[in-house]
Amino acid sequence: MTSSAPATTSAPTVCRRARPTLTFLGGAGTPTGARYLVETPGARVLVGCGAFAGPADLTRRNWSPAPDALRALDAVVLTGADAAHGGFLPQLVAEGFTGPVFATPETAALLPMALAEAAAQFAEEETAGWPGFPAAPPFRPADADRAVALLQPVTETAFRDVGLVFGRAGGQPGAAWAHLRAGDRSVLVTPPLGSATHPPEPRPAAAVLVLPAAPVPGGATGHEAGRLAAVVHRAVHRGGSVLIPASAAGRAAEVLTLLRDLMDAREIPVLPVHVDNPVGLPAGVPRLPEDVAVHRRPEDTDWWADGPSIVLAGPETAGPGRVLDQLARLLPDARNAVVVAGPGAAGTRTAQLADGLRQVKIRGRYVPVHAEITRFADFGEYADEASVRAWATAGAPPETVFVVEGEPETALASAKALHAEAGWCAVVPADGERVLL
Template structure:
């Protein structure tokens, strides 16, 4: 039966189990249940604490997990699912498979450090530990871009989606129906990676809402924030995770080479960021097809250990500032008005990064309130993700699906994209509710 025609009977069913920035899509096919994405939640405390609770039963019905990218919003719950007893194959692109030990291993260490310093109300244990990551990684089976993998009556294919090494759209064909999961979409002008592959035809499209587009004035605004801190005799801290750290350090290198900012010490206090850069260098050496030929990632200036007693640039994850080593730097730098904090992208509401962007006068870090006296500068995206117009153009360049579901975004951009798909292309576009189940 060809794509676009209906299978006899109800066909596959799809349940939306994730939320903002969190991919968890359970596709029930005639032969197997496939979980696309197994991410962590980000946002207010009530949402963040869901990561510390057992996974919903639907996740445990999955016969296999498919990871669209290495980001925690796509992969971060996998070790906990494995710790709860799930066993099955995990499929990912080679790039994602290379980055998983970096991203998940660092997340496990950060969770353990956070619990040691301060445990919020609830179980005094992290969601998962390093040994859970090791067990999860043993289940991963890499699948090359553009190849077809058979899965108990279903067919799996990955295509480049951009935005990060290994990031992919996922096409699953089963029961005479085809579903494509795509997003977040990388920008066509990404400084390091090639543009996304065209969207394949499908009966159903699950499309991530657009991210905040890159700002062509961002390097200048970043440089201005650094100069202000240097004049005050302070340092700048930038919350950034793997992927974002690569672009940030490349921008810092370019600004220093152009003498638009002074040559300051640069501290990358992120094992995930450092290892991510090593993976990128290996990708350059091995000539991965995802990379632009002129894409070159900068490395930090060799600084390690404690922050020096002079103006510096400190890069540490997570970008939401809800966990990890960045909290230690924020606790140290925020009370001093000489320092600066630079926020990139559009942080999810309720996160510490969002509180800073909204002008919060204090942050609660490891059980203590820290006054915010440092200058906070909120900038746009670094240009790795596509904005609304680019997402719309990419989606509508291929014939319309029967239904498109806009996911993973805040309500406003999600509904705006759904409205644009309907108004400009005549699509049936829906923003699903968490837990909603539909037939494909």
């Protein structure tokens, strides 16, 4: 079965339960693939529809067929437009899902660019035909278009026996927590929370809280601008360029804003900034001191021959996409620098680079790593561990908090801290585990 045709397998019989349940179909034991199935007496709602990144056993789950548990959904609720929270939606649609997709207006505005960028990246990898990449991509542009057509921008709504309220989560643009209520039971699901400069709205009371661990232990340092300026100065002094993995619908706008501020303040030289992605510039990109060159195909330009530059290419995980062309070109040269924001999910190329691996595999060939690698916790957009706990414990205590969207060690540490400091019943769920709400 190809990803562009709906599944012909009939949907399984749906057993409606007298009491709502929650099943962890992703996001448990990994920062990616957020998929939380809420089943009530009248509806099956998937909160988050994320794609996986990292080791092969996880990324294979992005390809068809979708799990049986996702074949009889009534609705999807998106908590963000990034791949980890919305990247599996076109695949779901390709296999026959036609129900409503509820999202905030901000997420609904960002999702078309995010899915178009991913579809184009997959198509380019398919054309490259390198060994190890599946013959067919997880989805195609037509699937992304059909997924976008199902979007229903809302801030609050009711669907069958489920009430839904969104609230700002901060962090990624458009990210929102989702509060679902069915009768006298409720669950609050949130993506990674924003820092003080991107603060989340206070949470409502809920029986069950699904809370991501802080993306990076310790969170933002508050010195991101100065550290980035130092990286740029060192690369320019060596006559090299700087690569920052950042997708158009993800971190690119944040990075470009930071670069503009540094150039305006003359804290870094005014350099050409190249945004290498197939969909152009993200919405809300600030004015830059120099024109931004948007590369439609990396081989159509010889920017690297014109002196030091700053290059943004996605995705952030350095998975399929044009960032691979740039890494293959820049990593072997010690004059260059690569800035990695966060370690990424275990097994991704950004995680390998952050961990000091001295060679990475790109499209079937190993590439030596001689470029300077600098790891940032993030660019200041995410809350640290203490801030996440402060946000969570500021409201009425839930009956249970499930810590998700972190590596196993990070999630376990967060759960232990919530138990020790707040006395909460804090659990790290297993992949596929089902619990009563």
